[in-house]
Amino acid sequence: MDLLLLGGTRFFGRFLAESALARGHRVTLFHRGQTGAGLLPGAERILGDRDGGLGALAGRRWDAVVDFCGYVPRVVGDSCARLREAAGRYVFISSISVYAEPTPSRSREDAPRAVLADPSTEVIDGATYGGLKAACEDVVLGAFRDRATIVRPGLIVGPNDPTDRFPYWPRRIARGGEVLAPGDPAQPVQFIDARDLAAFTLQLAERDVAGTFHATGPDAPLSMGACLEGIRDAVGSDARFTWADEKFLIDRGVEPWTGLPLWIPVTEGGIQDLDIAAARETGLRFRPLAETARDTLAWDLARADESRAASPVLKTEREAELLAEWAAR
Template sequence: MHLLIIGGTRFLGRALVDAALAAGHTVTLFNRGRTNPDLYPHVETLVGDRDGGLDVLNGRSFDAVVDTCGYVPRIVRAAARRLADQVGHYTFISTLSVYSDPSRLDMDETAPLGTLEDESVEAVTGETYGPLKVLCEQAVDEEMHGRALHVRSGLIVGPHDPTDRFSYWPHRVARGGEVLAPVGPDYGVQFTDVRDLAEWTIRATAARLTGPYNVVGPVQPLPMGDLLATSRAASGSDAAFTWVSEPFLAAHEVGPYVELPLWAPTAYAGYNAFNNDKAVAAGLTFRPIADTVRATLDWLATRPADHEWRAGLTPEREAALLQAWHAAEDSR
């Protein structure tokens, strides 16, 4: 398969390139040449801009395309329209944020989708991100006429993750000491190792799967206690976990998912409880969590010591919260 990847040099994109090359496929990249431009010197790269700079694609044909970085429907439609007669299949990387009710548990691909009152909006915010992805999916479908796969991914984790929304936990546990943890050890969380997501996406694209798939793992939500215990074993730290309640987190205005990664309050409980039966039936598999934790720690060790974390509690904030929690316990 000759595969065109839009993007391909940051996080999921580079994992897709690695998975495609490992599977024996030929890869061509299309991107602006700004992020890690020398990452794949032996892979053809077409330098352009998906927003008005698609001419470099003229006259080219590919078996399939994987679009890793589509957020604005107008721009996604332009790419799909340009490529409709040049590719056999279009894989669009979407998101589980397309669904309208984040409190709903066990949502499958038929759950209601989010909408925008003004569909001309192009600003990507926390409120518009999901509905814009819905419109992007629709744009691809309208241009590709039944030849499109929509990969609705959950939280993507592992090496090269720029968001730190998972990496915080292996890193924090490795530091040792008392660790503030959300809700309780049985609290279930969902995420997908970027390598599992990439490998499945390449296989699904080669198989010409179509329609939406919830691509998130594991098969059942992972208990938070298992994640933290695995992280402790991987690093050999002396971390001890203090589980604090959702009312406490809310009362102290702890931000879910970013300030305290993987924690979603009850109103957003669906973020950790999606139905992935369709993708699993189509061959989605999950490596052991210990593999993900170890690979994440190994990658984190290559980052500069002064790296500015984009997610997670600061040491000062965590210490203050732990002090408040213990004070409340002592007063009971």
């Protein structure tokens, strides 16, 4: 299969390209060349900016395209117009953030989506991200129709994760001692290892599968408490968890999702408890949490310290202050 990948090679794109090459596909990477220059020697590279720079793709054909860096409908529309006659299937990597808030637990792929207050906006922030992704989906579906596939991942985790939204937990738990844990330990959590997402995405392209899919996991329901305990077991730590309620944390400026990853306010919890039956029935499979935790920790410990410097996660000193304040309340 001739496969065109729109996006960089920093995280998910790297695993997707590696998987495709390992399965014998001919891979073309179209990206700006800002990361991964020495990676993936078996792939063809076309450097360019998809916002106005798609001319380099002219005269080529691919069996499938995977677009994992589409955030603005105008830009995605340009890609669709260029590739509609040059590609068989267009797989668009969207997000579970497309849903209108609050998202009910066990929502399926036909749940109501977010709508932009200003359809012309190209500002990407917390208020617009979901609506922009939903609008991008519509552009892809309008252009490719039954040749379109929409994948809505949850939080993407694993080695090479530049966001620190999951690496925080294996790193902190491995250090041991008293660990500040957020909210209700029974609250559901969902996420997907980037390698499992890559395998599923590639499978959809190989099998020419149409449809819309929640790509998040794990296979069985998982609570925040069980997740943190599973990470502790995986990394062999003596960590003990002190659970502080969400009001205490929010009142003290701890940011859900970024300050203490995986945690979101209970009023928004449905987005971490979506129905994944369609994806499972289509072939989505999950590696064990322990494997993701150990691999992520090994990568995290090997990377340069300065790459974590700008991370928004809770710092050690602040965690100690909050634990003391919680104990003294």
